[in-house]
Amino acid sequence: MTFTVLVPARLASTRLPNKPLADIAGLPMIVRVAQRAAQSSARAVVVAADHADIVAACSAHGIRAVLTRSDHATGSDRLAEACTLLGLDGDDAVINVQGDEPLIDPALIDACAALLEARSDCVMSTAAHVIASPAEFDNPNVVKVVLDAAGRALYFSRAPIPWWRDGRANASGGTTQLPSPAPLRHIGLYGYRAGFLRRFPMLEAAPLERIESLEQLRVLWHGERIAVHVAAHAPGPGVDTPEDLARVRAIFAAA
Numbered sequence: 001m002t003f004t005v006l007v008p009a010r011l012a013s014t015r016l017p018n019k020p021l022a023d024i025a026g027l028p029m030i031v032r033v034a035q036r037a038a039q040s041s042a043r044a045v046v047v048a049a050d051h052a053d054i055v056a057a058c059s060a061h062g063i064r065a066v067l068t069r070s071d072h073a074t075g076s077d078r079l080a081e082a083c084t085l086l087g088l089d090g091d092d093a094v095i096n097v098q099g100d101e102p103l104i105d106p107a108l109i110d111a112c113a114a115l116l117e118a119r120s121d122c123v124m125s126t127a128a129h130v131i132a133s134p135a136e137f138d139n140p141n142v143v144k145v146v147l148d149a150a151g152r153a154l155y156f157s158r159a160p161i162p163w164w165r166d167g168r169a170n171a172s173g174g175t176t177q178l179p180s181p182a183p184l185r186h187i188g189l190y191g192y193r194a195g196f197l198r199r200f201p202m203l204e205a206a207p208l209e210r211i212e213s214l215e216q217l218r219v220l221w222h223g224e225r226i227a228v229h230v231a232a233h234a235p236g237p238g239v240d241t242p243e244d245l246a247r248v249r250a251i252f253a254a255a
Helices: 029-037 052-060 075-086 106-118 134-138 194-202 207-212 217-221 242-254
Strands: 003-009 044-049 064-067 093-096 124-130 144-147 153-157 184-193 226-231
Touching: 003 029, 003 075, 003 106, 029 044, 029 052, 029 106, 044 052, 044 075, 052 064, 064 075, 075 093, 075 194, 093 106, 093 194, 106 124, 106 184, 106 226, 124 144, 144 184, 153 217, 153 226, 184 194, 184 226, 207 217
Parallel strands: 003 044, 003 093, 044 064, 124 226
Antiparallel strands: 093 184, 124 184, 144 153
């Protein structure tokens, strides 16, 4: 199993300015993410940055980085350019680790890569874990996924899916109990074959993608398949807000 980890990093962030450079226990967050990813079996870890300051921060700590255009609409567009810059194409395996996941589990990266290698019927792989609480199931910021019998994604949604008709028939307000088997929360970790990743930005955006604001729905809408690894536990917290950053800093401080 040979694969490259690509980490997209964008300096601008509405909720947390200069997020990739935020200090976590003495190192920029993007460096922490790359260091965790390097503990996987990846042959290389490369940051795909939109700003020279990110490239400089990575270089200062021995992390390889490439400078991509600053006007990409999505992280997938940025990764597609990075594949071109790195000469990745065809069946070369790429794992997309988000740049705000300093606690990403290296074993989860390996699992996503292994699944992509094993599933020639799928152009992508991703991960999920069991939802443990009704509040999480109802939360629109928690993306849910439902699978077919072969472990491929049928649909991703911000809505509580699958909808438990009998369990919700007399419910007032939010969910009070979860269906069985338990629903799955999607984890934003993706494996691609580089040839598809380079083709992806050229695909027409899907109506469902626009409605849900979930880019992965474009893949399903165009008839492609995504294999899903169900992890035994939830990953460590990511960083979207100042509150998230404070929580992650506390975890590193306690380690």
